[in-house]
Amino acid sequence: MKEYNFKEVEAKWxxxxxxxxxxxxxxxxxxxxxxxxxxxxxxxxxxxxxMGHLKGTIPADALARYKRLNGYNVLFPIGGDxxxxxxxxxxxKTGIDPHEFVKExxxxxxxxxxxxxxxxxxxxxIDTSSPxxxxxxxxxxLQLYKHGKAYKQRGVVNFCPNCNTTLSNEDSQGGKCDRCxxxxxxxxxxxxxxxxxxxxxxxxxNVDRVEMAEYLKDAQxxxxxxxxxxxxxLKLENESGQDLGQVEIFTTCVETIYGITFLALAPxxxxxxxxxxxxxxxxxxxxxxxxxxLRSEFERKSNQKDKTGCLLSGVYAINPVNNHKVPLxxxxxxxxxxxxxxxxxxxxxxxxxxDIAKAFNIPMIQVIEGDCSSHxxxxxxxxxxxxxxxxxxxxTGMKVSEAKPKMIEKLVKMGIGKKQIxxxxxxxxxNRQRYWGEPFPIVFCDHCGTxxxxxxxxxxLLPRTNDYLPNENGDSPLxxxxxxxxxxxxxxxxxxxxxxxTMPNWAGSSWYWLRYTDPHNSxxxxxxxxxxxxxxVDCYTGxxxxxxxHVLYAFFWQNFLYEIGAVPTRDPFVRKMGSGLILDDQGKxxxxxxxxxxxxxxxxxxxxxxxxRLHVHFLGGYEDNTPWSYDGINGITAFLDKVWHLQEIIKGxxxxxxxxxxxxxxxxxxxxxxxxxxxxxxxSAFMIFIKKTREDGYITKEELRQFLILLNPLAPHITSEMxxxxxxxxxxxxTWPKYDENKLTYSEIEIAVQINSKLVTRMKIDSNITNEEIxxxxxxxxxxxxxxxxxxxxxEIVVPNRxxxxxxx
RNA sequence: GCUGGUGUGGCGGAAUGGCAGACGCACAGGACUUAAAAUCCUGAGGUGGCAACACCGUGUGGGUUCAAGUCCCACCACCAGCACCA
Numbered sequence: 001m002k003e004y005n006f007k008e009v010e011a012k013w014x015x016x017x018x019x020x021x022x023x024x025x026x027x028x029x030x031x032x033x034x035x036x037x038x039x040x041x042x043x044x045x046x047x048x049x050x051m052g053h054l055k056g057t058i059p060a061d062a063l064a065r066y067k068r069l070n071g072y073n074v075l076f077p078i079g080g081d082x083x084x085x086x087x088x089x090x091x092x093k094t095g096i097d098p099h100e101f102v103k104e105x106x107x108x109x110x111x112x113x114x115x116x117x118x119x120x121x122x123x124x125x126i127d128t129s130s131p132x133x134x135x136x137x138x139x140x141x142l143q144l145y146k147h148g149k150a151y152k153q154r155g156v157v158n159f160c161p162n163c164n165t166t167l168s169n170e171d172s173q174g175g176k177c178d179r180c181x182x183x184x185x186x187x188x189x190x191x192x193x194x195x196x197x198x199x200x201x202x203x204x205x206n207v208d209r210v211e212m213a214e215y216l217k218d219a220q221x222x223x224x225x226x227x228x229x230x231x232x233x234l235k236l237e238n239e240s241g242q243d244l245g246q247v248e249i250f251t252t253c254v255e256t257i258y259g260i261t262f263l264a265l266a267p268x269x270x271x272x273x274x275x276x277x278x279x280x281x282x283x284x285x286x287x288x289x290x291x292x293x294l295r296s297e298f299e300r301k302s303n304q305k306d307k308t309g310c311l312l313s314g315v316y317a318i319n320p321v322n323n324h325k326v327p328l329x330x331x332x333x334x335x336x337x338x339x340x341x342x343x344x345x346x347x348x349x350x351x352x353x354x355d356i357a358k359a360f361n362i363p364m365i366q367v368i369e370g371d372c373s374s375h376x377x378x379x380x381x382x383x384x385x386x387x388x389x390x391x392x393x394x395x396t397g398m399k400v401s402e403a404k405p406k407m408i409e410k411l412v413k414m415g416i417g418k419k420q421i422x423x424x425x426x427x428x429x430x431n432r433q434r435y436w437g438e439p440f441p442i443v444f445c446d447h448c449g450t451x452x453x454x455x456x457x458x459x460x461l462l463p464r465t466n467d468y469l470p471n472e473n474g475d476s477p478l479x480x481x482x483x484x485x486x487x488x489x490x491x492x493x494x495x496x497x498x499x500x501x502t503m504p505n506w507a508g509s510s511w512y513w514l515r516y517t518d519p520h521n522s523x524x525x526x527x528x529x530x531x532x533x534x535x536x537v538d539c540y541t542g543x544x545x546x547x548x549x550h551v552l553y554a555f556f557w558q559n560f561l562y563e564i565g566a567v568p569t570r571d572p573f574v575r576k577m578g579s580g581l582i583l584d585d586q587g588k589x590x591x592x593x594x595x596x597x598x599x600x601x602x603x604x605x606x607x608x609x610x611x612x613r614l615h616v617h618f619l620g621g622y623e624d625n626t627p628w629s630y631d632g633i634n635g636i637t638a639f640l641d642k643v644w645h646l647q648e649i650i651k652g653x654x655x656x657x658x659x660x661x662x663x664x665x666x667x668x669x670x671x672x673x674x675x676x677x678x679x680x681x682x683x684s685a686f687m688i689f690i691k692k693t694r695e696d697g698y699i700t701k702e703e704l705r706q707f708l709i710l711l712n713p714l715a716p717h718i719t720s721e722m723x724x725x726x727x728x729x730x731x732x733x734x735t736w737p738k739y740d741e742n743k744l745t746y747s748e749i750e751i752a753v754q755i756n757s758k759l760v761t762r763m764k765i766d767s768n769i770t771n772e773e774i775x776x777x778x779x780x781x782x783x784x785x786x787x788x789x790x791x792x793x794x795x796e797i798v799v800p801n802r803x804x805x806x807x808x809x
Numbered sequence: 810g811c812u813g814g815u816g817u818g819g820c821g822g823a824a825u826g827g828c829a830g831a832c833g834c835a836c837a838g839g840a841c842u843u844a845a846a847a848u849c850c851u852g853a854g855g856u857g858g859c860a861a862c863a864c865c866g867u868g869u870g871g872g873u874u875c876a877a878g879u880c881c882c883a884c885c886a887c888c889a890g891c892a893c894c895a
Contacts, residue, residue: 215814220890222890225894340895346895423894618821631834632820633834
């Protein structure tokens with residue numbers, strides 16, 4: 001027999017699969033049920049695929065292959081997320097046209113993905129930067145605009161001075177630019193917003209419905225940041241009691257309302273202008289406003305310790321429940337963008353309020369039991385203890401849980417309070433001052449204002465240029481391309497100009513799974529019936545770093561498209577699996593930037609694709625971070641070698657009696673593990689089976705046949721080759737073996753025998769006998785008999801097929 | 810600080826409340842070989858003992874249970890997300 005030459009064999013099958021379009025998904029298959037597996041498409045970077053890509057692609061591939069063998073019509077597509085910064089940066093640095101950069105990048109990574117033996121449908125490849133694709137990204141934007149979900153506004157946004165562009169909140173998490181890692185500052189600019197905040201509740205529903213690890217759901221809920229409380233309106237007066245109108249505050253702790261000793265307003269508060277004639281120290285106040293404006297919101301947020309404030313002298317708010325007259329302060333811990341930008345301050349029960357009160361010598365009123373002498377008794381503490389209220393009028397003496405609903409009711413009845421829900425998530429700032437992105441299909445006309453382009457004129461092509469830098473005003477590079485900027489108004493036909501900002505790199509990825517169902521459609525983003533046929537993505541694999549960005553954007557757009565009738569379902573994904581990281585020997589993430597990466601192709605060249613696939617996943621669970629190591633790869637190559645040599649010990653037909661239990665267990669175990677993407681335990685199950693056949697010195701032809709099919713999703717090359725050699729047929733045409741429920745246990749099994757929960761002996765028994773017979777049999781054993789002699793058996797526990805425990809006295 | 814997760818041999822890691830450490834690596838001994846590699850066989854959680862065996866063992870301390878890595882309570886460490894969100 002020829003020794004296994006992985007280079008030859010793997011190349012042969014990879015070529016064959018592509019040439020024969022072996023993994024084509026069939027629209028509207030007449031008999032097979034559909035299954036949609038998706039791997040998060042890679043950013044076209046011009047670089048090489050890294051280990052992280054193996055962590056995500058291979059389980060998806062194994063699942064796709066497993067489902068096909070189980071009779072499913074599988075859609076397993078791939079494409080390139082191509083409007084991204086790598087292309088833009090390369091253009092700025094080397095002058096290479098991003099169009100060319102992406103073309104080369106796509107070719108390179110397609111080639112590399114093929115070398116991983118992945119079973120993609122190569123006829124459905126998409127490129128988000130191609131006009132055929134971004135026509136529909138622009139179309140979706142037009143729909144958002146027409147339905148009032150997109151608006152342009154002057155606003156204070158995150159801005160990266162290094163990349164010279166605005167960023168969304170999602171792109172500047174932790175105050176760092178998502179792309180360059182530099183510090184993000186706040187800047188006032190024209191911003192295109194998408195009304196994502198409006199979708200908060202729907203997104204939370206998506207989060208509830210998707211099958212996903214709890215910690216990921218939690219991260220998303222955290223980001224959306226729902227909090228339920230009350231909005232309360234307080235009267236304003238001057239010293240002599242003159243009515244100055246009202247102020248709205250938001251609180252989640254209405255139970256502390258009797259403890260208000262001042263109100264804190266965001267420094268930007270519009271109330272200052274409104275009340276200016278009554279504020280005695282207006283110069284001081286304006287000065288304070290100017291000072292805080294110099295500090296960015298992020299800076300203010302990150303400097304948690306040095307809280308500052310400024311009294312609005314001469315104006316007061318009236319606490320509606322006890323008519324206390326309390327002063328107003330501007331305080332920089334209050335954020336203008338959250339809630340109403342004003343809070344009721346209760347120093348005894350909120351640490352921030354406490355700190356300000358100490359600094360300004362503001363009195364405190366304790367309204368809930370606890371020790372307030374050195375710090376505030378905060379919500380978490382008094383709720384946990386369900387403490388009693390103090391100094392709270394008719395509510396004094398009640399427990400918090402009892403008082404709170406009654407207080408809410410009272411304020412609602414008084415007509416000054418209403419239940420209110422706030423979200424931390426903000427609208428999505430959607431424009432960037434970059435060249436390499438989708439142009440906005442928006443025209444500005446002096447007569448007609450902001451005018452959307454006609455849908456039939458899409459796509460609006462991104463013009464070619466060789467100048468990829470923003471101008472001195474920080475406007476997008478497109479603003480320098482006159483032929484692009486100048487246009488006619490679609491409404492009145494007069495001279496007009498185009499929006500020159502482009503969409504963020506997240507735009508194209510916010511709907512791409514829909515396009516795969518009908519990637520070449522030039523009439524629609526995808527045919528409705530095809531969308532309906534393929535439905536939601538059944539299993540979506542990819543990194544966890546996109547969980548509070550891409551995945552939320554995906555939920556948002558799919559909800560919107562559903563509402564306008566463009567897609568048949570609200571849920572983009574049925575199940576989302578977050579792949580773990582591959583770590584280096586220091587326990588750090590392998591990445592290009594930290595230069596600690598091991599190239600997958602280095603491993604593939606040395607050990608082969610099958611071995612690399614198995615090894616990466618034998619290292620640990622799919623969702624776990626696993627440290628990379630070559631240790632253990634010898635075990636994998638030895639295993640594959642043993643698989644290859646099974647050909648030499650074929651003896652007999654059918655499934656042998658001796659192997660029946662092992663084989664049936666293997667079928668069951670491996671099937672379950674593929675469904676759950678637990679590839680590491682699947683691999684160990686194969687090893688156990690192969691050990692058994694080698695001990696016995698043979699494998700029957702039928703056993704080998706089934707074994708190869710089971711192993712095929714993980715090690716597709718070697719199993720395809722062996723199947724062809726031994727059976728002269730194609731493994732892809734085979735069907736998944738079924739296991740027999742009755743053949744999962746041996747007729748004779750070993751059980752543990754315990755006395756008083758301590759292991760005394762192990763015994764072999766017939767697995768079919770009754771519990772009574774087991775007990776009788778066990779008691780005949782010498783060791784057991786002597787141990788229980790003269791004692792009274794209090795309790796007898798039999799766990800079928802596992803153990804017997806006798807409790808004696 | 811809040812939320813979630815994790816904690817098991819020398820290492821990667823297995824265990825629907827039911828014999829902890831599957832499977833693999835590394836290691837040791839043996840076979841084959843002039844020799845080495847590869848391959849095959851055997852051993853192995855720790856402590857004590859020639860041994861049979863005994864005791865101890867899943868981050869720490871309690872608890873529930875006939876039985877706890879698994880469930881409950883408290884704590885520690887690490888990882889991740891959020892963080893002046895009223």
